[in-house]
Amino acid sequence: MKKYKKIPKIKNGHWLLGNISAVKDDPLHFYQESIKNYGDIFQFRIGHKKSIFINNPEYVKHILQKNSNSYSRHTGLAPLKDITGDALAVSDGEIWKKKRKLITPLFHKNKIEAYFDNIQGHIESKISDWDKTGEAWLFDSLSSVTLSVISDFTIGEGLEDEREKIENNLLRLFEIAFDRMKKGIPKWLPKTNQKEFNRLANGLNSIIESQIKRRESEEDIKEDLISMLLLASDSGNFKRSEIIGEILSIVLAGYETTSIASFRAIRYILSRPDILEKLKKEFETITKGQKLRLEHLSDFQYTTSIINESLRLSSVIWTIARESINNDVIDGYKIPKGTSIFISPFTMHRNIKYWENPNDFNPERFEKKIEHLYSFIPFGRGPRMCVGSTFSILEMKIIIYHIVMSGYKIMVPEKTKFHQTITLRPKMDVIITKNETKDQIMEREILYDFL
Numbered sequence: 001m002k003k004y005k006k007i008p009k010i011k012n013g014h015w016l017l018g019n020i021s022a023v024k025d026d027p028l029h030f031y032q033e034s035i036k037n038y039g040d041i042f043q044f045r046i047g048h049k050k051s052i053f054i055n056n057p058e059y060v061k062h063i064l065q066k067n068s069n070s071y072s073r074h075t076g077l078a079p080l081k082d083i084t085g086d087a088l089a090v091s092d093g094e095i096w097k098k099k100r101k102l103i104t105p106l107f108h109k110n111k112i113e114a115y116f117d118n119i120q121g122h123i124e125s126k127i128s129d130w131d132k133t134g135e136a137w138l139f140d141s142l143s144s145v146t147l148s149v150i151s152d153f154t155i156g157e158g159l160e161d162e163r164e165k166i167e168n169n170l171l172r173l174f175e176i177a178f179d180r181m182k183k184g185i186p187k188w189l190p191k192t193n194q195k196e197f198n199r200l201a202n203g204l205n206s207i208i209e210s211q212i213k214r215r216e217s218e219e220d221i222k223e224d225l226i227s228m229l230l231l232a233s234d235s236g237n238f239k240r241s242e243i244i245g246e247i248l249s250i251v252l253a254g255y256e257t258t259s260i261a262s263f264r265a266i267r268y269i270l271s272r273p274d275i276l277e278k279l280k281k282e283f284e285t286i287t288k289g290q291k292l293r294l295e296h297l298s299d300f301q302y303t304t305s306i307i308n309e310s311l312r313l314s315s316v317i318w319t320i321a322r323e324s325i326n327n328d329v330i331d332g333y334k335i336p337k338g339t340s341i342f343i344s345p346f347t348m349h350r351n352i353k354y355w356e357n358p359n360d361f362n363p364e365r366f367e368k369k370i371e372h373l374y375s376f377i378p379f380g381r382g383p384r385m386c387v388g389s390t391f392s393i394l395e396m397k398i399i400i401y402h403i404v405m406s407g408y409k410i411m412v413p414e415k416t417k418f419h420q421t422i423t424l425r426p427k428m429d430v431i432i433t434k435n436e437t438k439d440q441i442m443e444r445e446i447l448y449d450f451l
């Protein structure tokens with residue numbers, strides 16, 4: 001009989017529930033402590049389910065790239081299908097393959113870059129709102145900018161009147177879906193908040209449907225996602241009924257992620273005068289005092305390093321989960337079919353074998369080649385890598401440029417705590433200001449509990 005290497009097993013689990021309470025209470029703490037005690041691969045149980053955590057980039061490459069066909073999306077994401085149906089982000093197998101082939105070209109660099117003016121317009125108008133009082137709540141503002149951008153990109157421009165409804169319905173729908181995910185409610189049990197869920201979903205569906213009707217009656221073909229999906233459906237590649245789910249899943253995948261990532265990057269920049277100065281110099285040298293244009297962005301190299309370093313430390317998506325659909329062997333470790341696999345960008349980005357002084361914010365580390373490609377996975381890697389990475393990096397560059405050049409400051413030190421949902425969402429906001437002193441701001445800082 002073939003001998004396999006033994007995967008270290010976490011002790012102290014409950015005989016029936018396994019390690020479920022540790023994983024649910026504070027998963028990041030559980031992962032970090034277990035890495036210290038057991039190393040870069042270990043196993044535990046969630047109920048009866050065998051689960052393996054992996055923090056070794058070569059093994060991650062095996063799962064996400066080399067043998068990705070043997071791993072599907074984790075079943076924990078199933079409640080999202082209540083909102084999105086079999087959309088790209090939550091589907092698997094042949095359905096996923098077909099959708100990925102169809103949707104990837106819609107995120108091509110040229111298509112994304114056509115949104116430069118739109119993004120610039122939204123952040124400029126937000127900053128001119130701030131200028132009326134000389135201050136604003138940063139995360140709240142960034143969330144509103146990124147939501148405007150993504151709804152223009154997906155549903156189309158000119159929806160000012162419906163924007164508040166779109167935002168409120170979406171946020172509440174996602175909250176209900178996350179709650180269902182956390183509770184792991186089985187399919188056959190009645191679902192929580194189903195009436196409210198249906199009302200919110202119907203509200204969104206009718207906005208999207210009216211946009212579809214408008215597109216159908218227009219002569220010009222627009223470049224937004226809804227028009228592109230309609231074209232695909234005309235050529236028989238996509239069912240009309242799938243368009244709404246696809247749009248919602250792209251908003252879900254791209255909205256909160258980009259607002260958190262921009263928030264974290266701005267916080268890092270504005271709390272470090274040395275970085276702020278160097279960045280301003282880059283902006284001034286490249287734009288030569290002219291208005292920001294698309295062609296400037298590719299020369300913003302220090303900005304790119306800052307974004308990478310910020311994505312490394314903030315790890316907006318902190319878990320990538322899979323389920324093995326075949327028996328597999330990784331470096332002599334046996335992975336039986338039906339095992340849950342957990343990979344965490346958060347812990348991988350702090351793996352001391354690949355990152356020197358991992359807790360320091362040091363953008364210069366990205367000026368040289370990183371040691372192992374799979375030790376840096378903010379957008380995942382392999383065939384399921386994020387389709388929106390180019391989009392969010394373009395958006396972040398524009399947002400960072402305008403905020404840095406606007407002269408707003410943050411007066412209080414970083415003390416952000418996070419909700420561990422699908423993202424690491426900040427628990428509190430911070431005031432960004434042009435005119436107050438530190439003491440005044442400190443007096444007025446309020447704790448925000450978003451959930």
Ligand code: HEM
Binds near residue numbers: 378380383
């Ligand atoms: C900083 C911002 C973002 C981060 C950190 C991020 C991160 C990720 C990660 C980690 C994955 C999962 C990869 C996997 O499971 O292997 C993913 C998938 C995905 N992302 Fe993003 N994302 C961001 C922005 C966006 C944006 C702006 C969009 C769309 C406009 C988007 C659309 C998607 C979609 C559709 C998928 C599913 C792809 C598939 O399953 O084939 N993301 N993203």
